[in-house]
Amino acid sequence: MLTFVHDKSATELAGIYSKSARSNKPQSTLYFTHNTKSGAGNVAAAAGVLALHKNSLKKIFKLSDTSFDRICTMLDTGEEPEIGDPHRSEYWEIKKRFERALRNEVYLGDQDDLYFEHNLPRDKSKWCGNFILCGNSGAGKTYWVVQLLLRYLRATKPSSRRTIIWVSPEWDLDTSLKKLKAKRYAFNVIGIDVSETALRKSGMDATSYFKTKVSDVLDQHEKSIVVFDDFMDAGGALAPMLRKVYVRGLRTARHKCNSVISLVHSYASGKNTSQAIQSVKFMVMFPRSSASRIVMFMRDHLHVPIAEAKELVARFAKLDRYMIIRMHSPVALYNSKYMLLL
Numbered sequence: 001m002l003t004f005v006h007d008k009s010a011t012e013l014a015g016i017y018s019k020s021a022r023s024n025k026p027q028s029t030l031y032f033t034h035n036t037k038s039g040a041g042n043v044a045a046a047a048g049v050l051a052l053h054k055n056s057l058k059k060i061f062k063l064s065d066t067s068f069d070r071i072c073t074m075l076d077t078g079e080e081p082e083i084g085d086p087h088r089s090e091y092w093e094i095k096k097r098f099e100r101a102l103r104n105e106v107y108l109g110d111q112d113d114l115y116f117e118h119n120l121p122r123d124k125s126k127w128c129g130n131f132i133l134c135g136n137s138g139a140g141k142t143y144w145v146v147q148l149l150l151r152y153l154r155a156t157k158p159s160s161r162r163t164i165i166w167v168s169p170e171w172d173l174d175t176s177l178k179k180l181k182a183k184r185y186a187f188n189v190i191g192i193d194v195s196e197t198a199l200r201k202s203g204m205d206a207t208s209y210f211k212t213k214v215s216d217v218l219d220q221h222e223k224s225i226v227v228f229d230d231f232m233d234a235g236g237a238l239a240p241m242l243r244k245v246y247v248r249g250l251r252t253a254r255h256k257c258n259s260v261i262s263l264v265h266s267y268a269s270g271k272n273t274s275q276a277i278q279s280v281k282f283m284v285m286f287p288r289s290s291a292s293r294i295v296m297f298m299r300d301h302l303h304v305p306i307a308e309a310k311e312l313v314a315r316f317a318k319l320d321r322y323m324i325i326r327m328h329s330p331v332a333l334y335n336s337k338y339m340l341l342l
Contacts, residue, residue, distance in 0.1 A: 001341075046076050049105070061090045074091060116334055117336065130253070130281055210238055251275065
């Protein structure tokens, strides 16, 4: 069950922030709990909870706006329809959906000022989890990660920051990384260029370059964030070595409190991504550009029926550009305006 009540058994899911408040702290935090006792459940107006489902419910039960509003009012006041009431059967059906939505969903689309935001824990002793971002070129993968890291850097004192190591064949070319290269973050961000051009200019063979520029750097840092950006496009013989250290990182990096983030075009990239599906805590996908691919992933890995998966992907695509799939229990889908437990 989703709740705003924090207790010892509650698992933090995401913070709710306000556009009007310039604060690094959330206005409220959403948790998951197994505690169904009175006082832990959510309380909200039926019209707001069902706003996302209003059109579909009206079509299913053939209701007008007036009838739908009347049922919502009855749900809020606890009034039950009498025998013979024209909305009696519809009331009980919508009541079931309202109670399920109240437990498993939080919708902020009717509140312009509020939004969900995924942020990294500022405490270095806490593991951030592993991430994989899947999407076509231009979907927004690099932008999403850069914004996540910038929020973390801005909210954390320089002496308390994790080291961010960005491994990419486009480190010197990708303009999306410009803000991470700012002088104020120079002691916290390390860029490693693994392109064919960088390898050739170094005058080293691939093995020596990998050891000097990649392996030794990674070994020197604990409690860090390592980003592998299209590592399969690295120059020369670097790609197999990068894949090996990437897969090992997915499996064991958490023991050093390191987090691994990878950016790929498809989750079905064979040996480059097969381990990631088993090891990442968060998968970030982009429903406006990869709808069918996300539907197939939800069917194959989350066991969501195709019809339901298509409806969910379309819903998320209307609300925002990205969709985060939380793979560890509790499994959940969310973006800036909507959270859904699966």
